Amino acid sequence: MTAMTWDGLVQLGDGDIWAADSGGYGPPLVLLHPGVGDSRIWDGLLPELTARYRVIRFDVRGYGRSPQPTAAYSMLEDLHAVLDHFGLGRVRLVGCSMGGGTALGFALQQPERVESLVLLCPGVPGYPWPAEPELDAEYDRLVAEGDLDGLTAYGLREWAAAGADEIATSQLRSAAGAWPSEDVHQQSDPPVYDQLGEVSDVPAVVLVGDLDRRPVIDCAEQTAARIGCELVRLPDVDHLPPLRAPSAILHLIK
Numbered sequence: 001m002t003a004m005t006w007d008g009l010v011q012l013g014d015g016d017i018w019a020a021d022s023g024g025y026g027p028p029l030v031l032l033h034p035g036v037g038d039s040r041i042w043d044g045l046l047p048e049l050t051a052r053y054r055v056i057r058f059d060v061r062g063y064g065r066s067p068q069p070t071a072a073y074s075m076l077e078d079l080h081a082v083l084d085h086f087g088l089g090r091v092r093l094v095g096c097s098m099g100g101g102t103a104l105g106f107a108l109q110q111p112e113r114v115e116s117l118v119l120l121c122p123g124v125p126g127y128p129w130p131a132e133p134e135l136d137a138e139y140d141r142l143v144a145e146g147d148l149d150g151l152t153a154y155g156l157r158e159w160a161a162a163g164a165d166e167i168a169t170s171q172l173r174s175a176a177g178a179w180p181s182e183d184v185h186q187q188s189d190p191p192v193y194d195q196l197g198e199v200s201d202v203p204a205v206v207l208v209g210d211l212d213r214r215p216v217i218d219c220a221e222q223t224a225a226r227i228g229c230e231l232v233r234l235p236d237v238d239h240l241p242p243l244r245a246p247s248a249i250l251h252l253i254k
Contacts, residue, residue, distance in 0.1 A: 019057070024053075028091045030091050031095075044243070053092070135158070205252050207231075
């Protein structure tokens with residue numbers, strides 16, 4: 001382990017990822033951001049987390065401080081690459097939405113490397129998400145028009161029911177800038193929904209807010225039931241729990 005802090009680009013051969021290591025000698029904790037924000041979504045939790053853990057976080061390709069992708073990539077493979085870059089073996093994973101799906105995929109592939117899972121409104125690969133053709137058509141139109149303001153407003157409407165404050169707007173704008181290239185280059189990781197029972201040996205907890213979209217709430221309920229773990233429900237919380245309820249999340253990270 002290293003006691004030194006570090007941040008910069010991790011070179012992957014076919015692209016780069018911005019990552020940060022808080023340093024220190026605490027147990028390693030990896031934070032995986034949602035598809036409606038970037039790694040800055042964890043900023044409010046960092047002072048307390050870095051006092052207890054060696055915290056690793058990174059931006060998925062195209063998000064935040066990571067360059068836009070120019071080749072096909074897998075979020076699961078990129079997580080492997082980041083962990084290997086920092087020489088990490090067994091880790092605690094905290095994943096929000098998209099990041100939760102990546103955390104589950106990693107736990108199924110290499111359960112011996114996962115100390116625990118905290119899954120915040122997880123997006124689970126293979127979950128039977130209901131068709132929403134009108135939303136899909138609106139999104140496709142905004143992407144075709146290159147309308148970043150429109151995509152940001154779309155994201156805030158759908159995912160930020162608790163309010164479009166300055167920080168939430170900044171997060172959705174960052175994500176909206178990544179979505180078009182993500183659609184082209186991101187490869188689907190293996191579905192995990194039908195295998196969630198195999199995660200039962202890893203200590204896990206699922207959290208979801210009551211202001212999140214109904215399909216997300218359903219997914220969280222089914223995920224917790226299939227894993228056989230605790231489901232935490234939070235009032236007045238949407239799809240951005242690290243911004244809306246940092247204290248509750250800190251309480252879950254052990």
